[in-house]
Amino acid sequence: MTAVKTTETAAPAGGTTPPALPPALTGGARKRRRRGGAFDRALPYLLLAPALIAILWLIGFPVVSVFVTSFRRLNLGELVRGEIVWTGIDNYVTVLQDERFWTVTLRTVVFTVSVVGVSVGAGLLIALLMRVLTPWVRILLQITMLCAWAMPILASATVYIWMFDQNYGILNKTLVRLGFDQFAGHSWFGSGTSTLTVVGLLIVWQAIPFLAFSLYAGLVGVPRDLYEAAGIDGASGWQTFRAVTWPEIKSLLMMVTFLSTLWDFKVFAQIWVFKEGGPSGESTTLAVLQYLEGIAKSHFGVAAAISVLMMLILGLITFQYLRRLLQTEEGKI
Amino acid sequence: MLKKSAANVAGVLLALFFLFPTYWMITSALKPKGSTITSDYDLVPLSVTFTNFVTAWTKPGFMSALGNSLMVTLTAVLAAIIVGITAAVAMSRFSFRGRKSFVLLMLVAQMAPFEALLIPMFLMMRDLQLYEHLSSLVLVYFAVTLPFCAWTLRGFVNGIPVELEEAAMVDGCGRWGAFQKVTLPLLGPGLVATSVFAFITAWNEFLFAKVLIRSQDRETLPVWLSGFQTAFGTDWGGAMAASVLFTVPALVFFLIVQRKMVAGVTAGAVKG
Numbered sequence: 327m328t329a330v331k332t333t334e335t336a337a338p339a340g341g342t343t344p345p346a347l348p349p350a351l352t353g354g355a356r357k358r359r360r361r362g363g364a365f366d367r368a369l370p371y372l373l374l375a376p377a378l379i380a381i382l383w384l385i386g387f388p389v390v391s392v393f394v395t396s397f398r399r400l401n402l403g404e405l406v407r408g409e410i411v412w413t414g415i416d417n418y419v420t421v422l423q424d425e426r427f428w429t430v431t432l433r434t435v436v437f438t439v440s441v442v443g444v445s446v447g448a449g450l451l452i453a454l455l456m457r458v459l460t461p462w463v464r465i466l467l468q469i470t471m472l473c474a475w476a477m478p479i480l481a482s483a484t485v486y487i488w489m490f491d492q493n494y495g496i497l498n499k500t501l502v503r504l505g506f507d508q509f510a511g512h513s514w515f516g517s518g519t520s521t522l523t524v525v526g527l528l529i530v531w532q533a534i535p536f537l538a539f540s541l542y543a544g545l546v547g548v549p550r551d552l553y554e555a556a557g558i559d560g561a562s563g564w565q566t567f568r569a570v571t572w573p574e575i576k577s578l579l580m581m582v583t584f585l586s587t588l589w590d591f592k593v594f595a596q597i598w599v600f601k602e603g604g605p606s607g608e609s610t611t612l613a614v615l616q617y618l619e620g621i622a623k624s625h626f627g628v629a630a631a632i633s634v635l636m637m638l639i640l641g642l643i644t645f646q647y648l649r650r651l652l653q654t655e656e657g658k659i
Numbered sequence: 660m661l662k663k664s665a666a667n668v669a670g671v672l673l674a675l676f677f678l679f680p681t682y683w684m685i686t687s688a689l690k691p692k693g694s695t696i697t698s699d700y701d702l703v704p705l706s707v708t709f710t711n712f713v714t715a716w717t718k719p720g721f722m723s724a725l726g727n728s729l730m731v732t733l734t735a736v737l738a739a740i741i742v743g744i745t746a747a748v749a750m751s752r753f754s755f756r757g758r759k760s761f762v763l764l765m766l767v768a769q770m771a772p773f774e775a776l777l778i779p780m781f782l783m784m785r786d787l788q789l790y791e792h793l794s795s796l797v798l799v800y801f802a803v804t805l806p807f808c809a810w811t812l813r814g815f816v817n818g819i820p821v822e823l824e825e826a827a828m829v830d831g832c833g834r835w836g837a838f839q840k841v842t843l844p845l846l847g848p849g850l851v852a853t854s855v856f857a858f859i860t861a862w863n864e865f866l867f868a869k870v871l872i873r874s875q876d877r878e879t880l881p882v883w884l885s886g887f888q889t890a891f892g893t894d895w896g897g898a899m900a901a902s903v904l905f906t907v908p909a910l911v912f913f914l915i916v917q918r919k920m921v922a923g924v925t926a927g928a929v930k931g
Contacts, residue, residue, distance in 0.1 A: 370753035374761060377746035377809055381764065384802035385771050391779035405782075452673060455666055463670040470677040476913035477681065479863050480881040481902035485684045488895050494696050496683060503700055531677070592774040595865035599885050613774050613866075620778045621870050633775040640772045648766065 392637070395630035402624040417631035426607070427615070427632070434591065434611040437522055442586045445530040449537025450579065454571075456542050471535035479532070483599045486528045490514040518608020521601045525609070528596055533589075537582055544578040545571065577654060584647035591640060612636050688712065688900040695896040711900035718891070721901065723876050724883035729908075731793050731879060732861040735800035740854050742801075743808030744846070748838065750809070751816040752824075762813075768806035773799075774866060781870055795871045796879065800864060804857035811856070815849030816842065855912045862909055880905050 396418070398404075399411040421427050456464050474482075489496050492513045501509035515521045548571060556566045594613040597603060603610035603618065610618070612632065620629025687695055691708040694701065715721060749755075750762055773780075780799060781790075789795040819842055827837040865881045872878055884905060887898045 367755075370749040370755040370758070373745040373749035373753075376742045377765075377805060378761070380742060380802060380805055381768050384798060385768050385776075385806075388776040388779035388783060389771070391783065392776060395779060395782065405785075455669060455673075458663060458666045459670045460663070460667050463667045463674075467670050467674045467677070470674040470681075472913065473681045473910070474677045476859075476910045477684075477906050478859075478881065478909050480865060480884045481684070481906045482680060484884060484887060484898055484902050485680045488687065488899065489680065489683060491895070494698070494895070496702075499698070499700055531680070535677070588770070588772075592772060594774055595863075595881070595885075598865075598869075616775070616777060617866070617870070621781065626778050626782065630778045633778055636775045637772055640775065644767075644770045644772075648770065651766070 389637075392630050392633050395627060396634045398627050398630075400626040400630075405624070405626065413627070417627045418635075420628055421631045421635070430610050430612055430615050431635075433518075433522075434613075437526065437611060438587060438591045441526045441529050441533075441590045442583060444526070445533040445590075446537055446579070446583050446586060448530065449534050449582070450541055452534060452538040453541035453545055454567075456538065457545055468539075471538060474532055475535035477532070479595050480599065482528060482532060483596050486524065487600060490524055515601050516605065518605065518610075521605070521609040522597075525593075525596050525600055529590060529593060533586060537586065540582055541575060541578065544575045548574045577650070580650060581647070584643060584650070587643050588640060588647070591643070592636070684899050684902050684906075687896055688903050690896055692894075692896060695899075696893055711896040712904070714894070714897040715901035715904060718897070718901070720875055720878065720883050721904075724878050724880045725904075727793060727877060728862065728880040731796045731800060732858055735797045735861050736804060736854050736857045738797070738801045739804040739808045739857055740812075740850065743805060743812050743853070744850075746809040747812035747816050748842070750813045752821065765806050765810050765813075769810055771806070773803055777866060777870060780867065784871055789871075791872060791874060791877065793872070793877055796864075796868060799867045799871070800861040803864070804860055807860075808853050808857055811853045812846070812849060815846055815853070818849075819845045851915065855915060858912055859909055 397412060397414060399413045399416070403409075404411055452467075456467065459467065477485075490498075492498070492511055495514075497514075498509045498512055501512075514524050552570045552574075553566060556570050561569065592613050593611070594617065597609055597611055597614055598617070601609055603614040613636070616629050616632045616636065619625045619632060686704045688711050689707045689709070690701075690704045690711075691706055692710065694705070746765070750758065750765070784790045784795040784798075787795075789798070823841050823845070824837040827841045828834065832840060863881065864879075865885065868879045868882045869885070872882065884898075884901060887901065891898045891901075
């Protein structure tokens with residue numbers, strides 16, 4: 327029974343702070359269980375086997391397969407007949423020579439950079455703001471942000487389409503009320519840029535809560551006496567931010583920027599639901615292009631080449647992210 | 660003082676910005692038919708009705724989509740959690756050759772760009788004769804959430820002092836007994852947080868649900884809702900009521916773990 331009692335006191339500590347573990351612990355685990363028979367030595371591998379098999383089968387194999395497929399001609403005909411036609415780098419030549427691919431890539435990059443920039447910037451500002459708010463305003467803001475964060479993507483996208491509706495949307499009605507009569511019946515989804523701006527607003531709106539909460543958690547961790555010292559030295563608000571806050575949250579800011587870039591680069595659902603990449607393909611990004619080529623047109627080989635190019639870009643970002651993550655968490659692995 | 664009240668005003672305005680779409684979704688859903696599609700300016704609903712919810716609920720496909728979503732999501736999450744725990748215990752409690760590379764593999768697998776694996780996944784499910792079967796979605800969501808679950812649970816297991824298990828083993832428990840009686844109960848909060856995260860990821864997923872399932876009676880909720888214009892026409896009240904019903908499970912789960920969300924995401928790096 328004593329063991330149970332100890333567990334009760336340890337539970338909240340173990341539950342609330344998962345990433346913080348004493349490095350000694352893993353060291354301790356390492357020394358354990360050197361004795362024991364073949365079963366004991368096999369046990370960790372047996373425990374890992376299901377996860378390892380699943381990852382190799384459901385992630386590793388598709389990764390290899392996408393590369394292989396990108397060197398094949400695989401349209402609906404070949405797929406149905408089960409033919410294997412190797413075409414070398416033909417798919418890449420097709421994709422890279424297509425002017426549309428470059429337009430779409432450029433659009434995706436601009437879209438990602440703008441969305442990430444705005445959401446990280448706004449997230450940081452809101453995190454800074456949260457520190458100076460009266461408690462009830464801060465809690466109000468946190469609750470409303472949670473609501474935005476928790477809404478399923480398809481639900482929030484549907485609400486945004488309704489708010490931006492051409493005839494009965496609340497936005498156009500409000501703008502007309504405020505005296506901007508040219509917005510009566512204005513279509514927000516008439517051009518690619520306008521559509522992507524609304525999609526971007528939706529993504530920013532849902533991304534800010536995570537960013538603001540993480541950055542706020544980082545800001546709260548900055549020791550108070552640093553600010554007091556800065557105050558004694560007569561530093562201005564901006565100087566304090568530069569000298570005290572910035573160095574403390576720089577690495578956290580980097581991490582959330584990388585994560586946001588990864589997420590926003592491959593956005594599909596929101597863009598598709600708004601206008602299916604339209605009007606006339608003007609809001610198509612790489613994720614949508616891959617879908618259109620591969621699934622809608624059944625050009626699997628060409629689509630795989632697009633996927634590989636996407637993966638290269640994402641891989642580059644991921645590599646940078648992991649390098650930083652491992653630097654900060656070195657002791658943990 | 661002036662600065663503080665200016666900040667508070669900004670805070671309240673931001674709260675309105677974040678709340679408005681949710682507010683608009685709920686009020687549009689509560690407005691009676693005829694007062695949604697109108698040129699009247701109506702920020703506050705003048706009368707309230709629940710008929711939109713009945714409409715959404717009884718729309719063809721809603722019930723089956725809800726059932727499919729729940730079935731697929733819960734099965735995938737349950738599988739990911741079970742396989743995740745075993746992997747987490749192995750990574751955290753044992754020392755063995757290749758441990759480090761396995762931990763690294765989990766970390767990398769978490770970052771796998773699933774959207775870019777759409778084509779091979781589609782071809783693979785077709786080869787396995789799983790195309791058009793909900794089990795294909797279960798497999799995909801299991802794969803998407805597994806690395807995250809294993810990685811996060813490893814953090815939680817690490818947080819439980821190994822001495823507790825050793826004490827139980829000294830007291831006569833076997834290794835399984837020690838795990839079952841000591842580690843598992845302590846893992847409770849971590850299990851809840853992790854599974855909610857996995858749940859939301861799978862609950863939100865749209866691309867694979869759209870590609871791997873074509874027939875209507877096997878659709879999941881996100882795909883069903885994306886076709887709301889065919890189902891509802893311009894019945895925005897009904898569409899909003901359906902959105903509310905879609906949001907409720909996610910919101911409930913979200914509130915359960917909201918305090919652990921931030922730590923979880925930064926540690927795990929998976930978003931819905």
